[in-house]
Amino acid sequence: MKALLGLCSVFLLVLLALTGGCSAQMPHRCRTPPLLSGSMSVSARDGEDWAVVKYRYDAFGQRIRLWEFGQVQSKSFHVNMLFLFRESVVYTISYRNRTCQKNPLQASFHPSHIPHNASLLSQVVLGGSSAPGEGLLVNTWTGDVPQTGGKYLATVTEFGCIPVSTLYYTEKTGWIVTTYFNAVKGIEDPEQFIPPSFCSDADTEDEELDFFSAFL
Template sequence: MNVMKSLLLLSLVLLLIWTGSCSAQRPRRCHTPPLLSGSMSVSAREGQDWAFAKYRYDAIGQRIRVWEFGTHESESFHLNMLFLFREHVVYSMDYKNRTCQKNPLHSAFHPSHIPRNASWLAQVVLGGSSAPGEGLLVNTWTGDVPETAGKYMATVTEFGCIPVSTLYYTPQSGWIVTTYFNAVTGIEDPEQFIPPPFCDDVEIEEENLDFFSGFFSL
């Protein structure tokens, strides 16, 4: 189960570093909208593992909220986490049992952008191109991730810098397929970045977490 949770987090991280925009002639690197809401699905191990998540991304306040459910080796799991980078803390919350775990967070916040080593691959229309509204104009980027001996292919919209899909490969995990959808610029309910009342009196754990180990710990 921890493996699938880490895969979904990895897909969220890819969202935060691969999204870009394009010019009329050739795509140029840029940042995503500073406030973004949306959903994603993740599939790994040829569909044996899968997860679905909703996310809220706030680059202004340096905050990320994630709700997730999925299966790993036929076992279901749920996840609800709040990352507050300026406060250097991450909350793991269970609303059903009204329990909360609070850990130090020692990861720096990095606004979404296309890495310098990314190479533009192609521009295509998803769907049809015979009439307006039939298709979506997108650009695909590729690159390597030396830290994990990995490689990726990320597709984003021509207009708006919105992520569409990513393919990510490492020798350890194989291929991970992520699809992003229902993206909306802005945050409808900013209170989603406020810890619930049952987290108020929770003592902070001694274990230090970064953006990846926050998922591993569950």
């Protein structure tokens, strides 16, 4: 298992947080900004498995870059992955060894958004609401993921549709909790989506991966 984030096709789309209530105008389903940089933490199996991830998300070019470290089944890991959906390929990159594994990517790119069939659970303020700047207004949505038989709680900011966190469940994975932080609109260095030169000689592996199996 290369990492825990196997949910990333739901990657920036399914999110969680729960606390006391507040209401402004009626919340609406939204799309995450098409260019986004940030980090997230993921835990599963009651915290026994965990990962911390830096990500770059490009909906225009249909590309995702991930730098991850963590622990799975009591073993530590560090992995660097580049998903190029238009080219239908995923690279697993090791700069230390200057090696590159290249696998066919069978998944289609799905821009991060609150799905049309999601149901609003609540609109709340994270933090305080007694003065400006003390809290963050967020919307929590719930729904099912037919492709995996899973279900989720997803929270995004009311203004900007920035991912906050997710609670995702399937019988196979149990509960997986993802928390997003330090999000910034835009991509500082687009070259992060270009495979390093030593990947040009990499042979394509036989095993096809989707966004889930790349991590599991």
